[in-house]
Amino acid sequence: MQLLSKCPSYSVSALKDFLTVSRWKIQLVSLASALLGPSMAAHGIYALGNPDVLLFVALFYVNVTFACNINCYYDRDVDRLYKKELYFATKRLGKALALIMVIEVLASLIITTVLLIRGKWLAAMLSLLGMFFAYSYSAPPLRIKGRGKYSPLPVMIGVYILPIIAGYSVVFMDFSPYFWGFLTGYFFLNLGINLVNVVEDVDVDAKAGIRTVGVEKGAKAILRTAWISQLLGVSAPLFLLLMLRMNIWVLAFFIISLITALYTFMEIFALYRSNDPLKAAKKGGKNLPKWFVITRYPLLLMAIFALL
Secondary structure (H helix, E strand, C coil): CHHHHHHHHHHHHHHHHHHHHCCHHHHHCCHHHHHHHHHHHCCCHHHHHCHHHHHHHHHHHHHHHHHHHHHHHHCHHHHCCCCHHHHHHHHHHCHHHHHHHHHHHHHHHHHHHHHHHCCCHHHHHHHHHHHHHHHHHHCCCCCHHHEECCCCHHHHHHHHCHHHHHHHHCCCCCCCHHHHHHHHHHHHHHHHHHHHHHHHCHHHHHHCCCEEHHHHHCHHHHHHHHHHHHHHCCHHHHHHHHHCCCCHHHHHHHHHHHHHHHHHHHHHHHHHHCCCHHHHHHHHHHHHHHHHHHHHHHHHHHHHHCCC
């Protein structure tokens, strides 16, 4: 009886730990990345309820959760120095986290197979590539996270590029030049924000012997790249506007998107101008969820209101 009485509290604790190692705060703002591609390709709001779109959104979250989990699993020594909440959550989950990741891989393969059967071959292939990036970024022997200038690529391509292409392809396979222009801007928009996260980990990565691009180039240089990238990302709402049917709501969210992209650029530029860029990045890193929300969701709302 005493053991049974402890089970509910253990389950709640394990769930909290799982949410922690799955970066739930970041995942809350990831719906835009899952829905943006389908919303841009659709010809009506009804298309977002298409089974293929729903399968893709589920697949997106399974893959992103796996990426977060495997990163925590192989970054325990690093997280112990700085991100202690992640370290202790990973430690408490223990071998259960490895089992969870096996289940995630199986779930991903099942959904990918269903999409392939339904003729969505591009989304299926890009999903497999995304899972490869998730694994190779954190896990040996590749562990691209520790390979200097190449370290940001799996995150940037696997999280910010492939899902947009895959999500678009489950609805429509004709990619216009404006789509590729938007995707380029969206890449830079997210790269600028992601590089702040790279910088805030520079000191602990260096202590752990992980040669990230931040360790290799230094905090100041990476923040310079971050603000330049963020400024280039302002092109994303411009290209998206050219893709969509115009109405007053699309125009309103276009203006909001421009404002929020420029606002985020100015905040990142202020980090670069700081006398202590590493300290500034650690403080600014707390704004990552906010920056992702205010830059992604106006774009998503532009695409959705174009469907009405």
